[in-house]
Amino acid sequence: METRISGWRIALGAVVTVILAFLLLPSLITAVISFGSSNQIVFPPTGFSLNLFRRFFAEEGWVASTWLSFRVAIWSTLLALFLGIPAAYALTRGSFPGRKILALFLLSPVMVPHVAVALALYIYFTEIRLTNGELRLVFAHAIATLPFVVVTASAGLRHIDPALERAATVMGASRLTVLRRVTLPLLTPSIIASGLFAFLISFDEVVISWFVARAGDTTLPIKMFSSIQFEVSPVLAAISTMLTALSIVVCVIVATVQKEARSD
Amino acid sequence: MTDSSGAKAAMIEISGLRKDYGSVVALHDTELSVPTGEFLTLLGPSGSGKTTLLNLIAGMASPTRGRIVINGRDVTEVPAEKRGLGMVFQNYALMPHMTVSENIAFPLEIRKVPRAEIRRRVAEVLDLVRLPHVGDRKPKELSGGQQQRISIARCIVYKPDLILMDEPLGALDKKLREQMQLEIRRIHKELGITMLYVTHDQEEALNMSDRIMLMNARRVEQIGTPDQLYFAPRTQFAADFIGASTLLDATVAETGEPALLRLSASESCRVRLHSAAPVGTVGKLLLRPEALRLVQNGQVTAGHNVLHGHLDNTLVTGATSKHFVTLDNGATLAIQELTDPSTTRLEPGLRVQVSWPPETGRFLEN
Ligand SMILES: Nc1ncnc2c1ncn2[C@@H]1O[C@H](COP(=O)(O)OP(=O)(O)O)[C@@H](O)[C@H]1O
Numbered sequence: 001m002e003t004r005i006s007g008w009r010i011a012l013g014a015v016v017t018v019i020l021a022f023l024l025l026p027s028l029i030t031a032v033i034s035f036g037s038s039n040q041i042v043f044p045p046t047g048f049s050l051n052l053f054r055r056f057f058a059e060e061g062w063v064a065s066t067w068l069s070f071r072v073a074i075w076s077t078l079l080a081l082f083l084g085i086p087a088a089y090a091l092t093r094g095s096f097p098g099r100k101i102l103a104l105f106l107l108s109p110v111m112v113p114h115v116a117v118a119l120a121l122y123i124y125f126t127e128i129r130l131t132n133g134e135l136r137l138v139f140a141h142a143i144a145t146l147p148f149v150v151v152t153a154s155a156g157l158r159h160i161d162p163a164l165e166r167a168a169t170v171m172g173a174s175r176l177t178v179l180r181r182v183t184l185p186l187l188t189p190s191i192i193a194s195g196l197f198a199f200l201i202s203f204d205e206v207v208i209s210w211f212v213a214r215a216g217d218t219t220l221p222i223k224m225f226s227s228i229q230f231e232v233s234p235v236l237a238a239i240s241t242m243l244t245a246l247s248i249v250v251c252v253i254v255a256t257v258q259k260e261a262r263s264d
Numbered sequence: 265m266t267d268s269s270g271a272k273a274a275m276i277e278i279s280g281l282r283k284d285y286g287s288v289v290a291l292h293d294t295e296l297s298v299p300t301g302e303f304l305t306l307l308g309p310s311g312s313g314k315t316t317l318l319n320l321i322a323g324m325a326s327p328t329r330g331r332i333v334i335n336g337r338d339v340t341e342v343p344a345e346k347r348g349l350g351m352v353f354q355n356y357a358l359m360p361h362m363t364v365s366e367n368i369a370f371p372l373e374i375r376k377v378p379r380a381e382i383r384r385r386v387a388e389v390l391d392l393v394r395l396p397h398v399g400d401r402k403p404k405e406l407s408g409g410q411q412q413r414i415s416i417a418r419c420i421v422y423k424p425d426l427i428l429m430d431e432p433l434g435a436l437d438k439k440l441r442e443q444m445q446l447e448i449r450r451i452h453k454e455l456g457i458t459m460l461y462v463t464h465d466q467e468e469a470l471n472m473s474d475r476i477m478l479m480n481a482r483r484v485e486q487i488g489t490p491d492q493l494y495f496a497p498r499t500q501f502a503a504d505f506i507g508a509s510t511l512l513d514a515t516v517a518e519t520g521e522p523a524l525l526r527l528s529a530s531e532s533c534r535v536r537l538h539s540a541a542p543v544g545t546v547g548k549l550l551l552r553p554e555a556l557r558l559v560q561n562g563q564v565t566a567g568h569n570v571l572h573g574h575l576d577n578t579l580v581t582g583a584t585s586k587h588f589v590t591l592d593n594g595a596t597l598a599i600q601e602l603t604d605p606s607t608t609r610l611e612p613g614l615r616v617q618v619s620w621p622p623e624t625g626r627f628l629e630n
């Protein structure tokens with residue numbers, strides 16, 4: 001009996017290790033390659049250098065694309081928060097007819113395939129003659145990230161004890177005061193978390209961007225994607241490493257913020 | 265608002281108040297008048313409509329019909345934040361992102377009280393609830409009892425005319441609950457604020473209240489002082505819910521002073537009727553354990569009622585003891601007496617009599 005259980009445990013541990021390795025290895029290999037000294041993608045690398053990172057900052061276009069991605073991510077995140085937080089509030093606190101349908105509708109961008117959303121937005125933007133490429137990207141990304149904001153903020157709101165809002169109301173607080181002094185402060189961790197996730201999703205987005213971007217507006221992922229069609233530049237490894245680092249930093253911030261909120 | 269007779273004006277006047285949720289009645293038509301300064305407890309089992317009534321008064325639900333007047337002002341259509349009431353919740357409802365002081369200052373800030381006065385009044389109420397040193401802590405760093413004191417402090421700091429409390433001690437353990445009952449009573453006495461207190465714990469209601477409003481099945485069952493509810497319950501529900509009680513089947517056999525009740529084919533007893541129940545009225549006889557005496561052969565006081573039975577067992581709980589007796593008609597009842605060494609060692613199965621004076625029994629119609 002005893003040995004059977006530990007046998008199972010070893011087997012389970014092995015499976016888990018293999019799965020983790022399978023998930024992590026590509027990122028690790030890329031990270032290792034990015035610190036190599038060769039100008040080709042080779043593994044294992046022949047020596048250590050920051051050469052590839054240097055090339056990223058020196059070569060034409062990479063930095064500009066990165067800035068564009070940053071700008072689009074920031075504006076689309078702000079837009080998604082601006083629309084998504086009030087929507088989440090209405091959906092969780094309100095009771096009006098069609099609430100469920102509206103919730104489903106707000107989540108639809110994750111349920112419809114991204115390609116379909118991308119094509120729809122392409123047609124739509126052409127129809128309304130929205131020609132500014134950066135604006136097109138901002139609007140498109142806001143739509144793509146909105147469901148994540150609504151879901152995260154709704155979960156946060158459902159976590160807030162309604163008795164707190166009622167207590168504030170009975171004490172004489174107007175709706176606006178309750179929102180400002182009670183609901184929003186308690187929701188802040190969720191707002192930060194959803195904003196950071198929206199930022200990451202936008203920063204990483206390829207499919208929709210590919211459809212709606214104009215010729216001059218290449219975000220970082222688009223530029224990476226198109227560059228790989230001509231040559232497999234090892235600079236891509238350096239960029240991937242930086243993007244992975246960014247994701248990790250964001251996830252750590254989210255985890256910290258939520259932990260602090262929970263201990264409050 | 266004092267009328268010509270000089271009696272205190274009512275803090276709450278409720279007339280024809282009713283709340284429906286679709287086809288569910290959450291509160292049947294209710295009348296209630298609460299004098300200023302009174303401590304009134306809404307007592308009743310879970311689901312009897314206590315919270316519904318409290319929420320209607322607080323303005324957190326709007327009535328299906330009826331009117332609510334608080335301190336002379338009709339507030340039926342007034343939103344909760346403009347009623348100027350205080351409310352204490354079972355789970356304290358302290359703001360987790362604010363310190364204790366900030367929590368207490370919050371209602372004063374809403375009222376735009378100047379900074380210096382806020383600081384003074386926060387310190388004052390922290391003293392009043394006997395927690396002067398916790399101002400800088402977060403609520404979660406306090407025990408449950410302390411948090412509830414802070415939530416009471418947050419309530420009294422803005423001096424509302426009326427404080428509503430919905431099972432405020434429900435989350436505390438028994439010992440702390442008794443301590444907090446005294447604390448709330450003391451605060452009520454010191455400040456003279458009218459309090460409307462909800463509980464399902466009859467002991468708590470008896471301990472604390474000037475008057476008790478007993479609720480059952482979403483309507484008012486009886487309203488009166490703790491004494492009235494205990495000694496003169498008007499219904500079997502009230503008799504059963506408040507205090508320990510034995511209810512025996514009974515039929516009015518003779519009217520008169522006192523009347524005769526038939527309990528079984530061979531047994532009857534005398535009781536003073538408080539309503540004009542004609543001969544043949546069916547109901548129950550209420551007997552309180554502490555009004556009964558355990559008697560061994562031949563010691564019955566003249567004029568007292570006697571029933572025969574045998575002893576099941578005796579429980580000595582300290583200063584008092586409980587005898588459990590099965591009557592010859594099959595009913596069982598409990599007798600509570602001061603512990604007496606001569607009756608604690610009685611053999612189970614012993615033939616005994618139970619006796620009580622006619623004025624302590626109470627006939628309640630079905
Ligand atoms: N929001 C609601 N919707 C439907 N029924 C309700 C609602 N609130 C209360 N009720 C019903 O009203 C009755 C009284 O409830 P409540 O006032 O909460 O009782 P208590 O506080 O005495 O336990 C219950 O039967 C309950 O089911």
Ligand SMILES: [Mg+2]
Pocket residue numbers: 314315316
């Ligand atoms: Mg209740």
